[in-house]
Amino acid sequence: MGAADAKLRVSEIFHSIQGESTRVGLPTVFVRLTGCPLRCSWCDTEYAFAGGEAMTIPQALERVASHGCPTVCVTGGEPLAQKACPELLAALCDAGYSVSLETSGALDVCGLDARVSRIVDLKAPDSGECEKNRWENLACLNRHDELKLVLASTADYEWAKSLLTARRLDAICPVLFSPVADRLDPTQLAEWIVRDRLPVRFQLQLHKLLWCDTRGR
Numbered sequence: 001m002g003a004a005d006a007k008l009r010v011s012e013i014f015h016s017i018q019g020e021s022t023r024v025g026l027p028t029v030f031v032r033l034t035g036c037p038l039r040c041s042w043c044d045t046e047y048a049f050a051g052g053e054a055m056t057i058p059q060a061l062e063r064v065a066s067h068g069c070p071t072v073c074v075t076g077g078e079p080l081a082q083k084a085c086p087e088l089l090a091a092l093c094d095a096g097y098s099v100s101l102e103t104s105g106a107l108d109v110c111g112l113d114a115r116v117s118r119i120v121d122l123k124a125p126d127s128g129e130c131e132k133n134r135w136e137n138l139a140c141l142n143r144h145d146e147l148k149l150v151l152a153s154t155a156d157y158e159w160a161k162s163l164l165t166a167r168r169l170d171a172i173c174p175v176l177f178s179p180v181a182d183r184l185d186p187t188q189l190a191e192w193i194v195r196d197r198l199p200v201r202f203q204l205q206l207h208k209l210l211w212c213d214t215r216g217r
């Protein structure tokens with residue numbers, strides 16, 4: 001199927017400030033694809049599980065271009081659950097955007113356009129989706145990508161710390177530890193990271209500090 005007729009289902013396209021990853025703070029256009037095969041217990045984006053608008057890739061590119069911003073983040077839902085997502089990512093790169101992808105890490109990220117910065121979650125036990133982690137993804141990541149662990153409890157933190165050491169995650173790419181909003185005290189997580197001298201980046205969702213949980217922000 002060519003770029004002109006590949007179909008996407010799009011939950012929303014909006015212009016905001018990047019609130020996550022090492023790109024935090026950069027004005028960014030978000031393309032949120034509909035649907036997700038996971039059900040993380042603490043997911044803040046359940047509205048993207050269904051609905052949305054059918055779009056071709058050229059239509060999506062036109063909507064992105066209307067915002068006049070050079071940085072794009074493709075997210076969801078789980079963006080890679082849509083067959084046309086790799087083609088969308090390549091088309092955005094070809095159009096000259098600096099592109100990141102937010103993904104659960106449950107699907108294969110290895111064949112994607114090398115210009116995309118892959119932000120790959122490793123789902124911790126409290127998410128309820130830990131067994132979906134696709135460990136083969138670790139082998140194809142590089143310094144241009146990021147690993148993210150979103151933690152809801154002491155047990156999640158201990159799990160993440162063991163994983164970091166056992167798999168030398170920080171040798172692969174930057175690693176982010178983030179608290180689940182309203183579940184794990186951010187100060188507590190920050191103190192654990194300092195106490196244990198972990199080679200990770202502490203992360204808070206900046207957009208929630210700025211706009212609470214407003215949709216499209």
Ligand SMILES: C[S@@+](CC[C@H](N)C(=O)[O-])C[C@H]1O[C@@H](n2cnc3c(N)ncnc32)[C@H](O)[C@@H]1O
Pocket residue numbers: 036042043044045075076077078079102103104105121148150178179180181205
């Ligand atoms: C909504 S998900 C969409 C992309 C993909 N499905 C994934 O899980 O990475 C985007 C990011 O938001 C994070 N997230 C979702 N709910 C959250 C919450 N309640 N607190 C903190 N981060 C959350 C996810 O872990 C993920 O890193």
Ligand SMILES: Nc1nc2[nH]cc(C(=O)O)c2c(=O)[nH]1
Pocket residue numbers: 016017018019020030045073075076102207217
């Ligand atoms: N401002 C803002 N930054 C984000 N970074 C990743 C997001 C996501 O939902 O994947 C997100 C989001 O929803 N809003």
Ligand code: SF4
Pocket residue numbers: 036037038039040043044045046076077078104
């Ligand atoms: S994988 Fe992402 S979108 Fe899907 S339920 Fe988990 S956090 Fe939400």
Ligand SMILES: [Mg+2]
Pocket residue numbers: 044045
């Ligand atoms: Mg979000």
